[in-house]
Every structure is written in C-alpha cells, then in structure tokens.
Amino acid sequence: xxxxxxxKQELADGTAQxxxxxxFNEWQDGHLKQAVFVPLSQLEGYQEPDDAEPEVKTxxxxxxxxxxxxxxxxxxxxxFEEVIALGEGFNDLVAFGFEAE
Numbered sequence: 126x127x128x129x130x131x132x133k134q135e136l137a138d139g140t141a142q143x144x145x146x147x148x149f150n151e152w153q154d155g156h157l158k159q160a161v162f163v164p165l166s167q168l169e170g171y172q173e174p175d176d177a178e179p180e181v182k183t184x185x186x187x188x189x190x191x192x193x194x195x196x197x198x199x200x201x202x203x204x205f206e207e208v209i210a211l212g213e214g215f216n217d218l219v220a221f222g223f224e225a226e
Contacts, residue, residue, distance in 0.1 A: 126213075126221065129213065129218070129221050132184055132211075133222075133223070135182060136159050140181070140182060141181060141182040141183070141184060142161060142177060142178060142181050142182070142183050142184070143157065143159050143160045143161065143183075143184045143185075143186065144160065144161050144162075144163045144174070144177055144183060144184070144185045144186075144196075144200075145157065145160040145161065145162055145163065145185075145186060145187070145215075146163055146164060146165045146168065146185055146186070146187050146192050146193060146196045147164065147165075147187050147188055147192070147215065148164050148165070148166060149162075149164060151188060151215075152164075155215070155219075155225050155226070156215075156225060156226065157186075157215070157218060157219070157223045157224065157225055157226075158223075158224045158225065158226050159223070159224070160186070161174065161176045161177050162176075163176075163177060163196075165187070165192045165195060165196050168196050168199045168200065168203075169195070169199065171199070171203075173203050177205075179203065179204045179205045179206060180206055182206075182207045182209070183200065183205050183207060183208045183209065184208075184209045184211055185197065185200070185208060185209070185210055185211065186211045186213065186214065186215060186218060187214060187215070188214045188215050188216075189214045190210075190211065190212040190213060190214050193210035193211060193212075194210055196210070197210045
C-alpha cells in the first residue's frame with residue numbers, strides 16, 4: 126500500500142495532515158496519534174475545523190471508508206485545497222502501523 130507509506134512520510138515531513146471524521150465516542154475509544162479530530166457531524170453543520178489548515182494536503186479517514194466520501198466535498202467547499210479520502214478505516218490504518226492512543 127504505497128499511498129499509506131506516502132501518507133506516513135508526508136505526516137513526518139509536516140507536508141500533510143490527517144483528519145479523523147468519526148464521531149466523539151469513536152475517537153474516545155481510540156484514535157491515531159497524528160490525527161486531528163473533526164467529526165463529520167461538525168462538517169455537515171458547516172463548522173470549519175479549528176485545528177486543520179486548508180492550504181495543507183489533507184487526508185481524511187473514518188471507521189470504514191464511507192463517511193470520508195461525504196466529508197471530502199464539504200472540506201473542498203470550505204476551501205481545503207487538496208483532500209484525499211482514504212478507503213482504509215481506522216482499524217486498517219492501525220494494522221498498517223499507524224500509532225493509536
């Protein structure tokens with residue numbers, strides 16, 4: 126999964142950010158250390174994320190890869206320049222080696 130290796134490198138270099146669009150209870154159950162919490166419900170209410178930078182390459186993930194498909198166009202409408210919806214969910218990313226807490 127070359128795109129996940131690229132994601133890891135870009136996060137390490139500071140050239141990308143990773144947003145977790147799952148809801149609060151899911152975030153509380155465990156999340157990736159490098160992720161920024163931006164629940165889909167917040168985005169659907171058109172509340173812009175406080176801790177995310179629109180000009181930085183933005184990857185988004187959820188539990189199963191479905192909510193990211195709804196979140197991507199909302200983020201793009203908000204002015205995020207490059208949004209990549211990951212098909213891999215939280216458990217897949219942990220299994221691939223992303224560190225969770």
